[in-house]
Amino acid sequence: MTGKQVLILGGGVGGLVASNSVKKGLGGKGEVTLIERKMTFQFPPSYPWLMLGMRKPEQTEKSLSPLGRKGIKVVNDEVLSIDVSGKAVKSRNGEYPFDYLVIALGADYAPDSIPGFRENAHHIYSLESAIRFRDAIEKFPGGTIAMGVSRTPFKCPAAPYEAALLVEHHFREKGLGAKVKVRFFTPEGLPLPSAGPEIGNGVAELMKTRGIDAKFKVKLTEVRPNEALFEVGSTIPFDLLFAVPPHKCPQPVVDAGLTDQSGWVPVDPLTMKTQRSERVRNRGRHIGADTFRIRAIPPKGGSVRTSAGRSGFTQHRGRNQRQRSTEGL
Ligand SMILES: Cc1cc2nc3c(=O)[nH]c(=O)nc-3n(C[C@H](O)[C@H](O)[C@H](O)COP(=O)(O)OP(=O)(O)OC[C@H]3O[C@@H](n4cnc5c(N)ncnc54)[C@H](O)[C@@H]3O)c2cc1C
Numbered sequence: 312m313t314g315k316q317v318l319i320l321g322g323g324v325g326g327l328v329a330s331n332s333v334k335k336g337l338g339g340k341g342e343v344t345l346i347e348r349k350m351t352f353q354f355p356p357s358y359p360w361l362m363l364g365m366r367k368p369e370q371t372e373k374s375l376s377p378l379g380r381k382g383i384k385v386v387n388d389e390v391l392s393i394d395v396s397g398k399a400v401k402s403r404n405g406e407y408p409f410d411y412l413v414i415a416l417g418a419d420y421a422p423d424s425i426p427g428f429r430e431n432a433h434h435i436y437s438l439e440s441a442i443r444f445r446d447a448i449e450k451f452p453g454g455t456i457a458m459g460v461s462r463t464p465f466k467c468p469a470a471p472y473e474a475a476l477l478v479e480h481h482f483r484e485k486g487l488g489a490k491v492k493v494r495f496f497t498p499e500g501l502p503l504p505s506a507g508p509e510i511g512n513g514v515a516e517l518m519k520t521r522g523i524d525a526k527f528k529v530k531l532t533e534v535r536p537n538e539a540l541f542e543v544g545s546t547i548p549f550d551l552l553f554a555v556p557p558h559k560c561p562q563p564v565v566d567a568g569l570t571d572q573s574g575w576v577p578v579d580p581l582t583m584k585t586q587r588s589e590r591v592r593n594r595g596r597h598i599g600a601d602t603f604r605i606r607a608i609p610p611k612g613g614s615v616r617t618s619a620g621r622s623g624f625t626q627h628r629g630r631n632q633r634q635r636s637t638e639g640l
């Protein structure tokens with residue numbers, strides 16, 4: 312792929328790994344351009360610590376500009392549209408042609424799909440929200456903290472459980488255990504369904520021993536200032552609410568026609584190649600552009616993103632992709 316243009320959309324966990332892997336693998340042949348709307352790489356796995364003041368915001372993000380020293384061109388811009396057949400991406404300030412495209416835009420959030428969510432719920436699914444939740448916890452005088460999951464799928468199946476256990480521990484350590492009650496809710500049947508029933512039952516048991524009352528298989532339908540309402544007709548009154556926001560596929564990806572009826576992008580799990588580009592090739596109209604999507608369904612953890620970033624690169628190099636791309640999954 313001498314002189315080929317590799318365009319990577321999104322400078323999060325997947326985009327960062329893909330940029331480094333592709334650049335290193337190309338060895339000077341071809342150009343790698345990364346488009347990211349933020350100035351920094353942010354690291355969400357630190358947000359549970361940040362929400363309790365155990366990390367400062369500046370410890371959870373780093374400038375992307377050092378990538379320039381490796382020869383990766385970093386563009387601080389917002390992706391607006393992807394033209395797969397035309398092999399070009401439009402951003403707010405420009406247009407970028409590509410030979411190979413890696414989509415690593417992560418998941419967007421849809422808080423407005425649940426009435427009252429935006430106004431009344433906290434979460435830690437962005438740096439700004441994690442800071443706001445940290446401030447709310449700092450000021451919390453005591454009462455009920457409702458914590459849970461609004462919709463599946465969502466990033467990091469462990470995060471809301473980790474958050475609930477940390478919050479309970481935090482107040483207990485402060486000597487406020489008797490004044491703070493943590494209640495949990497989720498549409499899942501058990502914690503971390505992807506980890507299997509043994510882990511799920513273990514986490515549910517752990518929550519029980521910490522006095523966290525957990526409700527499973529309940530779907531949040533509305534949030535009022537001090538009350539969460541569920542589809543089954545039950546409610547949880549609260550003084551402070553934390554809920555994983557509903558996730559959705561980023562609009563440029565939807566508009567590009569890469570999603571299916573699930574609302575997400577079907578990909579080959581071994582190579583992360585989009586099925587759309589496969590389909591085009593199978594029909595004999597190979598468009599000369601390969602599209603990789605580093606965010607399979609459901610949105611999983613950063614470790615999976617890392618593996619996905621590498622598997623896209625392995626596919627570019629035509630190596631034993633089956634063996635390489637399952638590493639770490
Ligand atoms: C609280 C929390 C805790 C977690 N803990 C863990 C953990 O312990 N272990 C683990 O493995 N995983 C963990 N995860 C999950 C992990 O962070 C994600 O799976 C990972 O970040 C997803 O990587 P990504 O590259 O797909 O998306 P992201 O990291 O979200 O990156 C997407 C990037 O695309 C950019 N972008 C989006 N739209 C546009 C646009 N239109 N134009 C330009 N740029 C755009 C965004 O700004 C972002 O930088 C956690 C997640 C959270 C929220």
